[in-house]
Amino acid sequence: MIIAIDGPAASGKGTLARRLAAALGYAHLDTGKLYRAVGWAVARAGGDPGDPQTAEAAARSLDLGLLGDPALSSDEAGMAASKVAALPGVRAALLDFQRAFAAQPPDGARGAVLDGRDIGTVVCPGADLKVFVTASLEVRAQRRLLELRQNGQDVKEEVVKRDMRERDDRDRTRSVAPLVPADDAVVLDTSLLTPDQALAAVMGLLAKRG
Ligand code: C5P
Numbered sequence: 001m002i003i004a005i006d007g008p009a010a011s012g013k014g015t016l017a018r019r020l021a022a023a024l025g026y027a028h029l030d031t032g033k034l035y036r037a038v039g040w041a042v043a044r045a046g047g048d049p050g051d052p053q054t055a056e057a058a059a060r061s062l063d064l065g066l067l068g069d070p071a072l073s074s075d076e077a078g079m080a081a082s083k084v085a086a087l088p089g090v091r092a093a094l095l096d097f098q099r100a101f102a103a104q105p106p107d108g109a110r111g112a113v114l115d116g117r118d119i120g121t122v123v124c125p126g127a128d129l130k131v132f133v134t135a136s137l138e139v140r141a142q143r144r145l146l147e148l149r150q151n152g153q154d155v156k157e158e159v160v161k162r163d164m165r166e167r168d169d170r171d172r173t174r175s176v177a178p179l180v181p182a183d184d185a186v187v188l189d190t191s192l193l194t195p196d197q198a199l200a201a202v203m204g205l206l207a208k209r210g
Contacts, residue, residue: 001026002112002114002128003111003113003127003128003129004119004124004185005115005131006115006133006185007132007134008172009164009167010141010144011133011140013115013133015198016131016195016198017113017115019195019199020203023199023203024111026112027105027111027112027113028112029114029115031094031115031116032078034094034098035090036073036080037066037069037072038081038090038094039081040077040081042058049083055083055087056087056089059090073148075148075159078167083170085117086174091118098123101114102114102123118177120181120184120185121180129202129205129206130181131185131187131188131202132182133190134189135191137161137165137168139191140164148160
Protein backbone atom coordinates (compact mmCIF):
# COMPACT_ATOMS: atom_id res chain seq x y z
CA MET A 1 0.00 0.00 0.00
CA ILE A 2 1.45 3.34 -1.07
CA ILE A 3 -0.04 6.69 -0.09
CA ALA A 4 1.18 9.83 -1.88
CA ILE A 5 0.75 13.19 -0.17
CA ASP A 6 1.74 16.27 -2.17
CA GLY A 7 1.29 19.98 -1.72
CA PRO A 8 2.98 23.36 -1.28
CA ALA A 9 5.08 24.50 1.69
CA ALA A 10 3.35 24.42 5.10
CA SER A 11 0.11 23.12 3.61
CA GLY A 12 -0.10 20.56 6.42
CA LYS A 13 1.07 17.67 4.26
CA GLY A 14 4.00 16.74 6.51
CA THR A 15 1.92 16.56 9.67
CA LEU A 16 -0.79 14.65 7.84
CA ALA A 17 1.68 12.18 6.34
CA ARG A 18 3.41 11.56 9.68
CA ARG A 19 0.17 11.03 11.56
CA LEU A 20 -1.32 8.88 8.83
CA ALA A 21 1.74 6.63 8.82
CA ALA A 22 1.59 6.33 12.63
CA ALA A 23 -2.14 5.52 12.57
CA LEU A 24 -1.70 2.83 9.91
CA GLY A 25 1.65 1.45 11.10
CA TYR A 26 3.25 2.42 7.76
CA ALA A 27 6.71 3.82 7.12
CA HIS A 28 6.93 7.56 6.38
CA LEU A 29 9.33 9.39 4.10
CA ASP A 30 9.47 13.19 4.07
CA THR A 31 11.03 13.62 0.63
CA GLY A 32 11.48 17.38 1.17
CA LYS A 33 14.26 16.44 3.59
CA LEU A 34 16.23 14.82 0.78
CA TYR A 35 16.18 18.05 -1.24
CA ARG A 36 16.86 20.11 1.89
CA ALA A 37 19.87 17.93 2.72
CA VAL A 38 21.29 18.35 -0.79
CA GLY A 39 20.64 22.12 -0.86
CA TRP A 40 22.04 22.57 2.61
CA ALA A 41 25.17 20.52 1.90
CA VAL A 42 25.92 22.73 -1.12
CA ALA A 43 25.13 26.03 0.65
CA ARG A 44 27.10 25.09 3.77
CA ALA A 45 30.17 24.36 1.67
CA GLY A 46 29.86 27.84 0.14
CA GLY A 47 28.57 26.53 -3.21
CA ASP A 48 25.69 27.73 -5.39
CA PRO A 49 22.61 25.47 -5.02
CA GLY A 50 21.54 26.50 -8.52
CA ASP A 51 24.73 25.19 -10.12
CA PRO A 52 23.89 21.84 -11.79
CA GLN A 53 27.30 20.19 -11.46
CA THR A 54 27.78 21.03 -7.79
CA ALA A 55 24.21 20.13 -6.84
CA GLU A 56 24.18 16.87 -8.78
CA ALA A 57 27.45 15.78 -7.19
CA ALA A 58 25.97 16.52 -3.75
CA ALA A 59 22.80 14.57 -4.60
CA ARG A 60 24.78 11.55 -5.79
CA SER A 61 26.90 11.49 -2.63
CA LEU A 62 24.08 12.37 -0.22
CA ASP A 63 24.72 11.14 3.31
CA LEU A 64 21.34 9.92 4.61
CA GLY A 65 22.66 10.43 8.14
CA LEU A 66 22.20 14.15 7.48
CA LEU A 67 18.42 13.83 7.32
CA GLY A 68 18.12 14.22 11.09
CA ASP A 69 20.06 17.52 11.15
CA PRO A 70 17.86 20.23 12.76
CA ALA A 71 19.45 22.83 10.44
CA LEU A 72 17.40 21.33 7.61
CA SER A 73 14.22 22.88 9.00
CA SER A 74 15.43 26.46 8.44
CA ASP A 75 14.05 28.72 5.72
CA GLU A 76 17.54 28.98 4.23
CA ALA A 77 17.66 25.22 3.78
CA GLY A 78 14.15 25.30 2.24
CA MET A 79 15.22 27.96 -0.22
CA ALA A 80 18.40 26.07 -1.16
CA ALA A 81 16.26 22.91 -1.51
CA SER A 82 13.92 24.53 -4.02
CA LYS A 83 16.92 25.62 -6.11
CA VAL A 84 18.54 22.18 -6.28
CA ALA A 85 15.07 20.64 -6.78
CA ALA A 86 14.62 22.48 -10.08
CA LEU A 87 17.62 20.62 -11.56
CA PRO A 88 16.73 17.43 -13.49
CA GLY A 89 20.02 15.71 -12.55
CA VAL A 90 19.35 16.20 -8.85
CA ARG A 91 15.80 14.83 -9.14
CA ALA A 92 17.05 11.81 -11.09
CA ALA A 93 19.72 11.08 -8.47
CA LEU A 94 17.11 11.00 -5.67
CA LEU A 95 14.45 9.02 -7.51
CA ASP A 96 15.67 5.46 -6.94
CA PHE A 97 15.91 5.91 -3.18
CA GLN A 98 12.34 7.21 -2.98
CA ARG A 99 10.93 4.45 -5.19
CA ALA A 100 12.79 1.76 -3.26
CA PHE A 101 11.42 3.13 0.02
CA ALA A 102 7.87 2.97 -1.36
CA ALA A 103 8.27 -0.50 -2.85
CA GLN A 104 10.01 -1.99 0.17
CA PRO A 105 9.31 0.11 3.25
CA PRO A 106 11.89 -0.31 6.05
CA ASP A 107 11.30 -2.44 9.16
CA GLY A 108 8.89 -4.69 7.33
CA ALA A 109 6.09 -2.09 7.32
CA ARG A 110 3.09 -3.11 5.19
CA GLY A 111 2.86 0.23 3.51
CA ALA A 112 4.48 3.60 3.00
CA VAL A 113 3.38 7.20 3.12
CA LEU A 114 5.56 9.58 1.11
CA ASP A 115 5.10 13.32 1.14
CA GLY A 116 6.54 15.91 -1.22
CA ARG A 117 5.71 17.72 -4.45
CA ASP A 118 5.80 15.04 -7.14
CA ILE A 119 5.01 11.78 -5.35
CA GLY A 120 1.67 11.22 -7.10
CA THR A 121 2.89 12.46 -10.48
CA VAL A 122 6.47 11.14 -10.80
CA VAL A 123 7.79 9.07 -7.88
CA CYS A 124 4.77 6.80 -7.34
CA PRO A 125 2.29 7.37 -10.20
CA GLY A 126 0.65 4.05 -9.31
CA ALA A 127 0.07 4.97 -5.63
CA ASP A 128 -3.08 3.47 -4.07
CA LEU A 129 -4.21 6.85 -2.74
CA LYS A 130 -3.08 10.34 -3.75
CA VAL A 131 -3.92 13.39 -1.71
CA PHE A 132 -3.01 16.93 -2.79
CA VAL A 133 -3.01 19.12 0.30
CA THR A 134 -3.55 22.86 -0.03
CA ALA A 135 -4.18 25.86 2.23
CA SER A 136 -4.28 29.62 1.66
CA LEU A 137 -0.97 31.48 1.56
CA GLU A 138 -1.99 33.43 4.67
CA VAL A 139 -2.66 30.27 6.69
CA ARG A 140 0.48 28.57 5.43
CA ALA A 141 2.67 31.56 6.30
CA GLN A 142 1.22 31.67 9.83
CA ARG A 143 1.86 27.96 10.33
CA ARG A 144 5.42 28.26 9.08
CA LEU A 145 6.07 31.28 11.26
CA LEU A 146 4.86 29.45 14.34
CA GLU A 147 6.94 26.39 13.49
CA LEU A 148 10.12 28.42 12.95
CA ARG A 149 9.60 30.42 16.15
CA GLN A 150 8.96 27.24 18.11
CA ASN A 151 12.31 26.03 16.81
CA GLY A 152 13.85 29.14 18.32
CA GLN A 153 14.40 30.95 15.02
CA ASP A 154 13.91 34.70 15.02
CA VAL A 155 12.07 35.42 11.75
CA LYS A 156 9.90 38.21 10.37
CA GLU A 157 6.42 37.52 9.01
CA GLU A 158 7.03 39.46 5.75
CA VAL A 159 10.22 37.53 5.11
CA VAL A 160 8.54 34.17 5.70
CA LYS A 161 5.69 35.13 3.35
CA ARG A 162 8.01 36.44 0.66
CA ASP A 163 10.23 33.34 0.81
CA MET A 164 7.20 31.06 0.71
CA ARG A 165 5.78 32.80 -2.36
CA GLU A 166 9.15 32.64 -4.11
CA ARG A 167 9.58 28.95 -3.28
CA ASP A 168 6.01 28.09 -4.37
CA ASP A 169 6.50 29.92 -7.67
CA ARG A 170 9.74 28.09 -8.36
CA ASP A 171 8.18 24.72 -7.47
CA ARG A 172 5.09 25.34 -9.62
CA THR A 173 6.80 26.69 -12.70
CA ARG A 174 9.91 24.50 -13.00
CA SER A 175 10.06 22.40 -16.15
CA VAL A 176 10.77 19.11 -14.39
CA ALA A 177 8.28 17.57 -11.94
CA PRO A 178 6.40 20.81 -11.19
CA LEU A 179 4.04 21.03 -8.24
CA VAL A 180 0.65 20.06 -9.71
CA PRO A 181 -2.02 17.68 -8.44
CA ALA A 182 -2.04 14.29 -10.18
CA ASP A 183 -5.19 13.76 -12.29
CA ASP A 184 -6.40 11.15 -9.84
CA ALA A 185 -5.49 13.03 -6.63
CA VAL A 186 -8.07 14.03 -4.05
CA VAL A 187 -7.61 17.73 -3.17
CA LEU A 188 -7.79 18.50 0.55
CA ASP A 189 -7.85 22.15 1.65
CA THR A 190 -6.65 22.29 5.27
CA SER A 191 -7.08 26.08 5.73
CA LEU A 192 -9.94 25.54 8.17
CA LEU A 193 -9.04 22.06 9.40
CA THR A 194 -7.20 20.96 12.54
CA PRO A 195 -4.58 18.23 12.11
CA ASP A 196 -7.09 15.77 13.62
CA GLN A 197 -9.75 16.74 11.09
CA ALA A 198 -7.32 16.42 8.18
CA LEU A 199 -6.32 12.95 9.40
CA ALA A 200 -9.95 11.94 9.82
CA ALA A 201 -10.73 13.10 6.26
CA VAL A 202 -8.04 10.86 4.79
CA MET A 203 -8.93 7.90 7.03
CA GLY A 204 -12.47 8.37 5.70
CA LEU A 205 -11.20 8.20 2.12
CA LEU A 206 -9.31 5.00 2.90
CA ALA A 207 -12.35 3.43 4.58
CA LYS A 208 -14.48 4.24 1.53
CA ARG A 209 -11.98 2.52 -0.74
CA GLY A 210 -12.05 -0.57 1.46
O1 C5P B 1 8.52 19.91 1.75
P1 C5P B 1 9.67 20.85 1.99
O2 C5P B 1 9.24 22.26 2.19
O3 C5P B 1 10.59 20.37 3.05
O4 C5P B 1 10.51 20.80 0.63
C1 C5P B 1 11.60 21.66 0.39
C2 C5P B 1 11.75 21.87 -1.11
O5 C5P B 1 12.15 20.64 -1.71
C3 C5P B 1 10.48 22.27 -1.85
O6 C5P B 1 10.28 23.67 -1.88
C4 C5P B 1 10.71 21.70 -3.24
O7 C5P B 1 11.44 22.60 -4.04
C5 C5P B 1 11.58 20.49 -3.01
N1 C5P B 1 10.86 19.23 -3.11
C6 C5P B 1 10.61 18.72 -4.37
N2 C5P B 1 10.03 17.50 -4.51
C7 C5P B 1 9.67 16.78 -3.45
C8 C5P B 1 9.87 17.29 -2.15
C9 C5P B 1 10.46 18.53 -2.00
O8 C5P B 1 10.91 19.36 -5.36
N3 C5P B 1 9.12 15.57 -3.63
